[in-house]
Amino acid sequence: MEVRIGQRVSRGMLPLLALHTVSEYYRSDHKPPFTAALIAANTLIYLRPSFLDPLIPPIEQVWFNPHLILKNKDLKRFLLSPFYHIGEPHLVYNMLSLLWKGFQLETSMGSVDFASIVASLLVLSQGVTLMLSKSLLLFFDYERSYYSEYSVGFSGVLFAMKVVLNSQSENYTSVYGIIVPSRYAAWAELVLAQLLVPGVSFLGHLGGILAGLLYLKLRSTYSGSNPIKVLIRGIVDAVKWPFKFLRRRRGRITGRGTVGSNRAWRCQTCTYDNNNGSLRVCEMCGTIRVVNGVSSFQRSSRSDGLPLDELRRRRIDRFGGR
Structure with missing residues (x-):
């Protein structure tokens, strides 16, 4: 059964994603808002509804391509490519993964901290992938395979989130039916996804894992305030200030x-x-x-x-x- 949503035709997976997301939020005592916002943003960009179409760049302008990013200093490709997906299965699989990881992380650390982590991991994963592709070109002449590769998707950030989420875990988890220690689940998924799912971006996933490890290392050695967290908290406070003012004014009775x-x-x-x-x-x-x-x-x-x-x-x- 096909359902047209926006400029896309859904074959039933998007309604299932929506149903699963609503069900999870309904059953949970904690309803993390930033996770919901991320899922909504990725989904809206994929669907491209007519009222947002003029604001959303076409995918041709945001493909992650190391050669074009470095040549043109293209921050749009660098920052926006994680929010684009090439098909319904690609989007739904990533959003279900984001739903689970986002619930765990945002519930445990709060929305502002989680938002700062996502922003940090996005920049780090994209940056590490860019450096890896450039290094492979310089030292091994892997231009065709990686330096000129086009890719999109949130999976690099998700791999980084998995590293952060499982960094202190002593449990075991299943990766494609194979039981592995949770702290090594990202590495196992990297290898198995490359073997079982054709066309996935090995370098993007590897960049996400290394970004997660780099984030944990930086967090353990840096004791100061996270500048991204401070920025996000400032934005949140600025947005909430008018509502606080209105509540204060409404509380006064003449x-x-x-x-x-x-x-x-x-x-x-x-x-x-x-x-x-x-x-x-x-x-x-x-x-x-x-x-x-x-x-x-x-x-x-x-x-x-x-x-x-x-x-x-x-x-x-x-x-x-x-």
Whole structure:
């Protein structure tokens, strides 16, 4: 059964990917947003819906080709090629792998840290692959096989993520039906995928594994803040700031009643805003707090065990004797 989605015709695998993703998020207590965003971005780029078509470069402009990247200093090919896939099976297989790895990593470390890791691994895996292909050209004259090769796909980043995910694991896992230690699963998959799946990018997968190892090495030796993490956190804070401001403004109620958060309250006698919600007596005039609409204008010499002298001292400290 074929279903047209955007400019692509799905043969049933994309609906299964969507169903599986929704099912995983529905069943899980943790719903990692960045993993979902990555899956959505890869899928939308593959489907090329009409409203996004002018914004998405064609695949011919983003193929990862070491020769063209170095010759033209083409950052578009360097950065965007992981998000493109050449077919539905290619996309679905990578996204299912991303779903599982993303759930594990993002749930354990948080969305900002996970986003910084993905960004770091993407740049490292692309850079290592580029250097490997150039080195093979210089030392072994492997131009046709690797230096002029065209490739796309998220698998290099996924191999790097697998290295990071399994770096401390003592368990065993199955790779194409073969049980291997989890920490060596990426190496086993590299060899078996090359033997069993024709046309896969050996150098891209190898670059991903080496990028994962390089990331772990850099993380263990560098104690400072991850600049990519700082950048992502700054972007997230900038996006969230207007919503915090709106919530703060919405929390203030004019007239008599609560101000700001639930802990603050306004005196009905002098209209002073008391920030300490634990006090039942106004710090300005000493009037007993109104609770649930029951008012009392009696003066109190004590507030939750505070003597009147202490209450006066607090007023003097707060208002400078005014």
